[in-house]
Every structure is written in structure tokens, then in C-alpha cells.
Amino acid sequence: MDSTGFVIGLSILFVVIGVGSSLVYYFARYYIKTDHDDKELLTKKPIEYGLAPKELSQIPPAATALTPASGAPTPRSVSSTATVATALKSTRESLWGRIAKLANAGELPIQIRDEVEEILYSSDLGPKTADALLNRVTDDLQKKERNSLEAVRTGLKAEMNDVFNLVIREELWQKLATASKPQVWMIVGVNGAGKTTTIGKLANLARAKKLKTTIIAGDTFRAAADSQLRVWAERAGAEIYGAENTKDPSAVCYAGLERAKANGSDLVLVDTAGRLHTQDHLMQELVKIKRVMSKVEPEAPHEVLIVLDANAGQNALIQAKQFHEAVGVTGAILTKMDGTAKGGMALGIAYELKIPIVYVGIGESLEDLRPFSAPEFVEAVI
Ligand SMILES: Nc1nc2c(ncn2[C@@H]2O[C@H](COP(=O)(O)OP(=O)(O)OP(=O)(O)O)[C@@H](O)[C@H]2O)c(=O)[nH]1
Ligand SMILES: [Mg+2]
Structure with a gap:
């Protein structure tokens, strides 16, 4: 073989090796990515989203909807005998x-x-x-x-x-009745405490009081949060504002509050993503949401309600303290009182932090929220 033939042969060999390795690379990447995505999907258990599997499968797809979705699941029976x-x-x-x-x-x-x-x-x-x-x-x-x-x-x-x-405060709905509209209640707390569920329960109470409610889907972090909120809004007859085109919760809250003012809402319930009280940047995000909403409505949010899982016991005190320092909590809602032996934490919230308890969650259905009554609580535990 002469030198020209040798160079041509070598070039062809390099081209073949190049194309071959590219093909191997892209095939490998495709399969690894698919496998990874599948694994991610598989690990997203329904419970992570706070809904039972059967409910999750009934949820309509997430949307930018400003009105409740049609074809959403029929609310299950809401009658609850829990006390x-x-x-x-x-x-x-x-x-x-x-x-x-x-x-x-x-x-x-x-x-x-x-x-x-x-x-x-x-x-x-x-x-x-x-x-x-x-x-x-x-x-x-x-x-x-x-x-x-x-x-x-x-x-x-x-x-x-x-x-x-020590910490008696004006009753939430009484305050709302006499205040300027809309009143904005921002709901905060750690992951899985029961924020979204409690928003559904509060919206349900607002409906019973013939109040027009807009729920703002300020949890832009969790993939299914919007869908979960839509189910609750549908059940409670509230409007929901969510935005797909931004992941910035402040932007969603700003636009949502403008929307609520325009539609004549009495009450605005702002859902926020769960965050650990120790994650400073996420706590600062809450501060920003507050600040941005006050640009639409100077006094907003009128209430910052922390949702605390009673099962957290004394840890709930630490959570509440940190949230309080960051965003000034005006009331606490203690969820999952049913089935926990740690309900005594309510006393610590009041005594050590001077945060009034406004509601207790005693179950998963729409009606399982009770106004907090000190004598009733004390009678129940002693
Ligand atoms: N037993 C009981 N379960 C509750 C109560 N409140 C909420 N839950 C359940 O707690 C789980 C979490 O509720 P979510 O409302 O999704 O909690 P969240 O704080 O919005 O969670 P993130 O958005 O992930 O931070 C769900 O399975 C609810 O049904 C309650 O008072 N009692
Ligand atoms: Mg939530």
C-alpha cells in the first residue's frame, strides 16, 4: 500500500471509530436517562403529596387555572364524627x-x-x-x-x-368580618405538616360563612402541589390561582393577590412550600413573599399562620420559634392531634412562645378542623 492509500485508510478508520463511539455514547445516555427518570417516578410515592393513591389518580392535570377544574373528583363524604x-x-x-x-x-x-x-x-x-x-x-x-x-x-x-x-387573640373570622377585604392569610410550616389540607379545611369554613375565597398556589416547588390544591379548592368551592410559567413563589403570590382583589374575594389563603426552619435561604424566601404581597395590599398578609404537626412534640416548638423570628407568626394551627400522644406540646407553644393556637386538626377530612378552645383542650387531656 502506498502512502496515500495508508492515509485514506487511516482517515476512514478514525471516522468509523468517531461515529461508532458517538452512537455508543448517545445510546448509553438515552438508556441511562430513561432509567433514571423511571426511578424518580417510581420513588414519588403518592403519600408524598398528601393524598391517598386513589385520589391521586383522580386528580385532573395541573393547569394555570384561575377557576376550579371541571371533572375533578366528587368530594367524598365530609361528615366527621371526630371530636x-x-x-x-x-x-x-x-x-x-x-x-x-x-x-x-x-x-x-x-x-x-x-x-x-x-x-x-x-x-x-x-x-x-x-x-x-x-x-x-x-x-x-x-x-x-x-x-x-x-x-x-x-x-x-x-x-x-x-x-x-396568656395568649388570647381576636377570633380569626370576627377580625375578618370587620376588616378591609380581602384579608390575606399566609400559611407556613415544615414539609408535610398539613398546610395544604388545612387550607382546604379553612376554605370550607369560609364557604359556610358565605365568604368568597381565592387560594393562591404559592408552593411552586413540589410537582404535584398545584393539583393537590385544586382538589381541595374544588371541594371547598374556592377559586384557585396558580401559575405554570414561573417557579417564583413571590411572583405567583403577587399576581394571585391582584387577581383576588379584582374578583372581589373576602379571603385569600396563600399556600407555601414546606421548608425546614433551619434552611435560611428558604426562610428568606418567605420574607420576600410577605414583602411582595404588601406591595399589592399594604397590610397583607394580615395573618401568618403556622401549621405544626402535633406529632413533632417539642420539635414543633423549635420550628415555631424559627418561623416566628423570620416572618412573625400570628397564630398556630396544630394538626394531626388525632392519634398522637404528644398533644401536650400545645401548652409549650402558648407558654414559651406566646403564640396563640387558633385551630386544631383532628383528621384528614374537610370538616376535621376545630377552633381551639383552652377549656375544651384542658378537659380533654386532664
Ligand atoms: N390524621 C390527620 N392527618 C392530617 C391532618 N392534617 C393533615 N393531615 C395529613 O397529613 C398529610 C400531609 O398533608 P399536606 O396538607 O399535604 O401537608 P403540607 O404541609 O401541605 O405538605 P408539603 O406541602 O409537602 O409541605 C396528608 O396525608 C394529610 O391528609 C390532621 O389533622 N389529621
Ligand atoms: Mg402542601
Whole structure:
């Protein structure tokens, strides 16, 4: 072979190797990407979106909709027989149940302080609140040689009511009735606390009060958040504002609030993405949402309501503290009171943080939200 033939042969070889490796690369990339996407899809469990699988499959596709979707699932029965007392059964067992077990024939011996202290400290009240209650109870205990269990119960009840009475605030709907419209309630909290569900429940209450409600889908982070909110809005007869063309929650809230003003809404409920209280940049995002909304409506948001999962116990106190420092919380909604033994955390929220509790969530249905009543709560746990 002469040198020209050798060069041509070598060139052809390089071309073949080049084309071949490109083909191998693109095939490999295609398959790896597909595999990766499939895995991602598979790991997105319905529970992540707060809906049961059957509901998730019924959800209409996400849209920029300004009105509720037609063809959305028919709301399931909303009648709920749950009561605060039944929801708090486990908390009662953990708190009063354990104290009552220390009694003999309805009486507590005087040397009981350590045991009562242990019970109060392990009941998720938070150390300061446990201390305050303990001092009151032991003051009573030390006055006599033996104490009637009933007298201790009465003392504890009085002290707990006093704790909640430290933070009485104007009732949400009463304030709304007399205030300028629309009133804007921004809902914040960590991931999965129950924010979106609670918005559905609040919208449902607003409907019963014949108020026009717009829900702003400010959670632009989670893929299915918009769809989940649309289901709740549909059930509660509220309008929903979401935007597909931006991932900036402040922009969505700005436009949504303008929309709510234009459509004559009485109430605007702003859903926000769940975030950890420790993620400073995400906390700053909430600050920005607040600031941007105040450009549309100077006093907005009129309420910043933190949703706290009661199962978080004392951790909920830490969450609430951080959110409060960042965005100034005006009230707390404690969800999932049903089935937790950690409901005592409500006392810590009131005593240590001076944040009023406005509602408690006692189940997953639209009606499972109850106005917080201190005497009712205290009666249920002690
Ligand atoms: N048992 C019970 N479950 C509740 C309550 N409130 C909410 N949930 C459930 O908690 C789960 C999470 O609720 P979401 O409303 O999606 O929570 P979220 O805070 O919006 O979550 P992110 O948007 O992911 O941060 C869902 O399965 C709800 O049904 C309640 O009061 N009781
Ligand atoms: Mg949500």
C-alpha cells in the first residue's frame, strides 16, 4: 500500500471509530436517562403529596387555572364524627393517665414530686412549661400529707387554663368580618405538616360563612402541589390561582393577590412550600413573599399562620420559634392531634412562645378542623 492509500485508510478508520463511539455514547445516555427518570417516578410515592393513591389518580392535570377544574373528583363524604376529646385520647393517657396511676384509693402520697416531674417532662410540654406546672402542683402537694387526686387535677386544670389565657387573640373570622377585604392569610410550616389540607379545611369554613375565597398556589416547588390544591379548592368551592410559567413563589403570590382583589374575594389563603426552619435561604424566601404581597395590599398578609404537626412534640416548638423570628407568626394551627400522644406540646407553644393556637386538626377530612378552645383542650387531656 502506498502512502496515500495508508492515509485514506487511516482517515476512514478514525471516522468509523468517531461515529461508532458517538452512537455508543448517545445510546448509553438515552438508556441511562430513561432509567433514571423511571426511578424518580417510581420513588414519588403518592403519600408524598398528601393524598391517598386513589385520589391521586383522580386528580385532573395541573393547569394555570384561575377557576376550579371541571371533572375533578366528587368530594367524598365530609361528615366527621371526630371530636377534640376523642382525638386527644392518647395525649390524655400519656399525661393524666400516668399521674392517675400513681394514686392509691384516689390519693397521691406527698413524696410523689419526682414521678409527677418525670411525667410532665416526658409529655412534650417543653421544659419551661413543665417546670411551671410542676411548681404549681408540688406547691399544692406539699401543703398536705396526702392529696386527693381530684384536687391535683383541679390544680393542674387551672394552671393549664392560665397558660392558654396568656395568649388570647381576636377570633380569626370576627377580625375578618370587620376588616378591609380581602384579608390575606399566609400559611407556613415544615414539609408535610398539613398546610395544604388545612387550607382546604379553612376554605370550607369560609364557604359556610358565605365568604368568597381565592387560594393562591404559592408552593411552586413540589410537582404535584398545584393539583393537590385544586382538589381541595374544588371541594371547598374556592377559586384557585396558580401559575405554570414561573417557579417564583413571590411572583405567583403577587399576581394571585391582584387577581383576588379584582374578583372581589373576602379571603385569600396563600399556600407555601414546606421548608425546614433551619434552611435560611428558604426562610428568606418567605420574607420576600410577605414583602411582595404588601406591595399589592399594604397590610397583607394580615395573618401568618403556622401549621405544626402535633406529632413533632417539642420539635414543633423549635420550628415555631424559627418561623416566628423570620416572618412573625400570628397564630398556630396544630394538626394531626388525632392519634398522637404528644398533644401536650400545645401548652409549650402558648407558654414559651406566646403564640396563640387558633385551630386544631383532628383528621384528614374537610370538616376535621376545630377552633381551639383552652377549656375544651384542658378537659380533654386532664
Ligand atoms: N390524621 C390527620 N392527618 C392530617 C391532618 N392534617 C393533615 N393531615 C395529613 O397529613 C398529610 C400531609 O398533608 P399536606 O396538607 O399535604 O401537608 P403540607 O404541609 O401541605 O405538605 P408539603 O406541602 O409537602 O409541605 C396528608 O396525608 C394529610 O391528609 C390532621 O389533622 N389529621
Ligand atoms: Mg402542601
